[in-house]
Amino acid sequence: MRIRIALTFSLAVMLSISPVSAQAPPIEMTGKDGAPSVYVDAYYMDKYEVTTSRYAIFMQTTGREPPTRWKDVNAPTDGERPVVGVTWHDADAYCRHYGKRLPTEAEWEKAARGADGRLFPWGNEEPTRARANFGAAWIGYETLAVGGSLEAGKSPYGIHDLAGNAWEWVTDWYDMEYYKKSPDRNPTGPTRGGSKALRGGSWYNMLYDLRSTNRNYYAPKNSYFDVGFRCLQEGPK
Ligand SMILES: [Ca+2]
Numbered sequence: 001m002r003i004r005i006a007l008t009f010s011l012a013v014m015l016s017i018s019p020v021s022a023q024a025p026p027i028e029m030t031g032k033d034g035a036p037s038v039y040v041d042a043y044y045m046d047k048y049e050v051t052t053s054r055y056a057i058f059m060q061t062t063g064r065e066p067p068t069r070w071k072d073v074n075a076p077t078d079g080e081r082p083v084v085g086v087t088w089h090d091a092d093a094y095c096r097h098y099g100k101r102l103p104t105e106a107e108w109e110k111a112a113r114g115a116d117g118r119l120f121p122w123g124n125e126e127p128t129r130a131r132a133n134f135g136a137a138w139i140g141y142e143t144l145a146v147g148g149s150l151e152a153g154k155s156p157y158g159i160h161d162l163a164g165n166a167w168e169w170v171t172d173w174y175d176m177e178y179y180k181k182s183p184d185r186n187p188t189g190p191t192r193g194g195s196k197a198l199r200g201g202s203w204y205n206m207l208y209d210l211r212s213t214n215r216n217y218y219a220p221k222n223s224y225f226d227v228g229f230r231c232l233q234e235g236p237k
Contacts, residue, residue: 048147166228
């Protein structure tokens with residue numbers, strides 16, 4: 001079960017200027033086999049999940065309250081690990097502060113699946129420890145992989161840690177049925193909803209939860225220590 005996402009222009013990648021959840025995450029796959037393709041315009045996506053060091057600067061600049069488990073961050077060793085414990089509102093505010101935005105589900109999935117509709121960012125082979133951080137138990141921020149350290153797990157566009165490490169908030173409201181009726185081009189999700197969608201699985205999840213079509217959803221005000229994010233921008237700057 002999947003949606004097939006084609007891209008109208010070449011997708012470029014820029015360097016990022018550059019747990020256990022309270023309950024088992026709800027899981028299902030997007031669409032159904034044979035679901036129509038959707039097109040997404042070209043964009044630039046952060047190569048790495050937003051890190052604790054970058055989030056620290058954001059908090060210092062804006063006065064925003066710290067995420068869940070922020071006290072576990074050891075700045076000298078965890079600066080390049082992804083921030084987790086952020087709400088959707090935190091993630092949205094961060095991206096907007098830097099003139100970016102959260103990706104849509106379709107943009108996120110395109111970045112992970114490439115032009116050939118692969119199951120995982122690296123291809124169709126099952127996850128391994130060299131490709132993704134998954135199936136772990138929380139021992140502090142060191143549970144999280146340093147961004148870019150799992151070179152074998154990057155997507156065709158050179159984007160790291162899409163599978164595993166931290167779940168990633170996207171901008172869409174969640175609707176299980178959305179892709180049966182979504183626009184053909186640049187779908188942005190339902191106009192309203194109770195939960196925001198997340199993609200990619202985390203350090204906590206098991207192998208098949210890391211599939212690029214896998215969807216999850218949480219209330220936007222909630223935070224979990226296996227949930228982070230990355231940002232997208234529509235042009236280079
Ligand atoms: Ca991730």
